[in-house]
Amino acid sequence: MSGKPRLHYFDGRGRMEPIRWLLAAAGVEFEESYMEKNADLKKLQRDGSLLFQQVPMVEMDGMKLVQTRAIANYISTKYNLYGKDLKERTLIDMYVEGMFDLNELLMTYEIQPADKKEQHFANMMDKTESRYFSVFEKVLKDHGKDFLVGNQLSRADVQLLEIILMIEEWKPEMFAKFPLLQSFKARISNIPTIKKFLQPGSQRKPPSDDDAVDKVMKIFYS
Numbered sequence: 001m002s003g004k005p006r007l008h009y010f011d012g013r014g015r016m017e018p019i020r021w022l023l024a025a026a027g028v029e030f031e032e033s034y035m036e037k038n039a040d041l042k043k044l045q046r047d048g049s050l051l052f053q054q055v056p057m058v059e060m061d062g063m064k065l066v067q068t069r070a071i072a073n074y075i076s077t078k079y080n081l082y083g084k085d086l087k088e089r090t091l092i093d094m095y096v097e098g099m100f101d102l103n104e105l106l107m108t109y110e111i112q113p114a115d116k117k118e119q120h121f122a123n124m125m126d127k128t129e130s131r132y133f134s135v136f137e138k139v140l141k142d143h144g145k146d147f148l149v150g151n152q153l154s155r156a157d158v159q160l161l162e163i164i165l166m167i168e169e170w171k172p173e174m175f176a177k178f179p180l181l182q183s184f185k186a187r188i189s190n191i192p193t194i195k196k197f198l199q200p201g202s203q204r205k206p207p208s209d210d211d212a213v214d215k216v217m218k219i220f221y222s
């Protein structure tokens with residue numbers, strides 16, 4: 001045992017990617033065990049490692065942590081990415097819950113049947129722009145600081161940057177309307193731990209291609 005957190009998931013973004021981002025932002029090294037096939041998921045389920053039979057699962061500090069939000073809360077609290085008091089923490093919760101909702105839409109795009117993809121894409125881009133990015137642009141404007149909450153880096157900044165970069169892969173022209181999100185992106189990307197995570201060869205996952213989506217479907221649905 002190395003003492004480093006061990007992440008159990010497939011070799012792709014999905015629900016584990018925000019957890020990778022938080023650990024990386026906190027400067028914590030981690031190891032990963034990838035499920036390659038349904039038997040790997042079954043094995044984790046059989047040996048009692050998954051409280052609700054689901055991944056993500058993170059082995060950390062002698063615990064087998066499940067439920068994405070609980071894992072992210074633990075890491076954020078432990079590494080001081082969760083605000084300085086209850087009010088800041090609650091604002092952070094409000095922002096990241098919105099981000100988790102958006103992430104759910106983004107994550108499910110790739111697994112849509114071919115005839116539903118176009119409609120799903122239009123819906124998720126519309127929501128990104130009108131429901132989420134316009135809100136975070138206003139939060140940055142009203143708050144007037146370098147970060148979304150308080151005056152220091154929090155998980156809200158890390159999780160928003162992750163989403164900004166994802167949307168940029170699909171629709172870079174969206175950012176013309178959001179100058180503060182653009183400067184936020186440049187600023188947060190330049191934080192040393194995050195800058196390192198953005199370098200090629202890091203544990204950050206690329207977008208899934210069709211083969212990767214096929215493999216994921218086989219792990220969970222065969």
Ligand SMILES: N[C@@H](CCC(=O)N[C@@H](CS)C(=O)NCC(=O)O)C(=O)O
Nearest residue numbers: 014015053054055056067068069220
């Ligand atoms: N609320 C859970 C949802 C976890 C979840 O749906 N995980 C999927 C993979 S991303 C899974 O394990 N599916 C298998 C199953 O539900 O049996 C979380 O946020 O961790």
